[in-house]
Amino acid sequence: xxxxxxxxxxxxxxxxxxxxxxxxxxxxxxxxxxxxxxxxxxxxxxxxxxxxxxxxxxxxxxxxxxxxxxxxxxxxxxxxxxxxxxxxxxxxxxxxxxxxxxxxxxxxxxxxxxxx
Amino acid sequence: xxxxxxxxxxxxxxxxxxxxxxxxxxxxxxxxxxxxxxxxxxxxxxxxxxxxxxxxxxxxxxxxxxxxxxxxxxxxxxxxxxxxxxxxxxxxxxxxxxxxxxxxxxxxxxxxxx
Numbered sequence: 272x273x274x275x276x277x278x279x280x281x282x283x284x285x286x287x288x289x290x291x292x293x294x295x296x297x298x299x300x301x302x303x304x305x306x307x308x309x310x311x312x313x314x315x316x317x318x319x320x321x322x323x324x325x326x327x328x329x330x331x332x333x334x335x336x337x338x339x340x341x342x343x344x345x346x347x348x349x350x351x352x353x354x355x356x357x358x359x360x361x362x363x364x365x366x367x368x369x370x371x372x373x374x375x376x377x378x379x380x381x382x383x384x385x386x387x
Numbered sequence: 388x389x390x391x392x393x394x395x396x397x398x399x400x401x402x403x404x405x406x407x408x409x410x411x412x413x414x415x416x417x418x419x420x421x422x423x424x425x426x427x428x429x430x431x432x433x434x435x436x437x438x439x440x441x442x443x444x445x446x447x448x449x450x451x452x453x454x455x456x457x458x459x460x461x462x463x464x465x466x467x468x469x470x471x472x473x474x475x476x477x478x479x480x481x482x483x484x485x486x487x488x489x490x491x492x493x494x495x496x497x498x499x500x501x
Contacts, residue, residue: 303487314477314492315430322487360429364487374443375490377429 273298275363277378284351285386292381294361295343301363304337304344305375310357318359319346351385358382390414391493393478399499402468408496410461410478416491418484419461421453422477424495430477436461437484468500 274297284290296304305320321328321335321344328335332351337344348355361378391412400406410419418437422430435443436455444453450472452464461478475495482488 305489314494315490316492317489320489358427374432374435380427380429382427 273301273363273365273376275361275376275378277361277381279381280379281382281384283384283386286351286353288351290346290348290351290355290383290385292346292359292361292383293343294345294363294378295341296363296376297342298363298365299339299342300365301376303364304335305362305364306335306346307360307362308357309360309380315360348383351383353385353387356383356385391478391480391491393476393493393496395496396494397497397499399501400465400468401501402470404468405464405466407465408463408476408478408498410463410493411459412480412491412493413459414480414482414491415458416480416482417458418481418488419455420479420481420490421451421461421463422479422492424475424477430492434463435484442484465498468498470500473498473500 277294302323307315308318309315319333319335321337332349334347358380360380362375364375394409420435421433424430432445433447434453439455450467454462475497477495478493479490481490
């Protein structure tokens with residue numbers, strides 16, 4: 272099955288700096304890559320996603336880039352704020368193919384702390 | 388506000404109890420999921436229902452029994468759980484599993500097994 276590696280596991284930045292979280296995946300059939308933010312004690316919330324026919328997507332201070340050849344994708348947060356502090360999970364989802372129906376493979380998460 | 392509603396928010400049960408977790412969504416989504424999440428870990432997939440039929444069971448022990456009464460409701464019946472089953476149980480839905488559409492998570496039920 273798919274294997275998603277996520278780095279770093281913890282990241283501390285000063286308010287206003289940028290933060291980058293990187294993920295790699297193993298299954299070339301993966302074609303959907305969402306990012307989830309989970310604040311302490313809350314549910315994971317989708318913050319941005321990208322499909323394999325697109326190389327980059329941006330939404331205000333958040334952007335995701337995808338390199339299909341190298342099988343890696345990254346989350347970029349600019350002008351970080353203390354409220355960006357949370358655990359961020361990347362995920363990959365292969366094309367529908369038998370037993371991979373409806374399955375997201377998550378990375379292990381990155382604890383982002385933004386210091387004021 | 389969350390569009391996927393889970394009850395109860397917290398549950399404490401003994402190892403001999405029987406309880407149920409409930410999940411409801413009214414977004415017209417046809418795929419519903421149960422995930423288990425331990426502290427500081429990613430969600431682990433347990434079950435997937437697609438068009439009210441169980442399509443994925445990730446080798447979950449039989450003490451967890453899912454049920455999908457209709458397209459809006461999803462239950463997880465619990466019986467004879469172990470303390471290591473204590474975790475946050477998340478329900479999620481998506482438009483349809485074949486479209487790789489975004490997952491919408493509920494707020495979860497925090498389960499403690501004593």
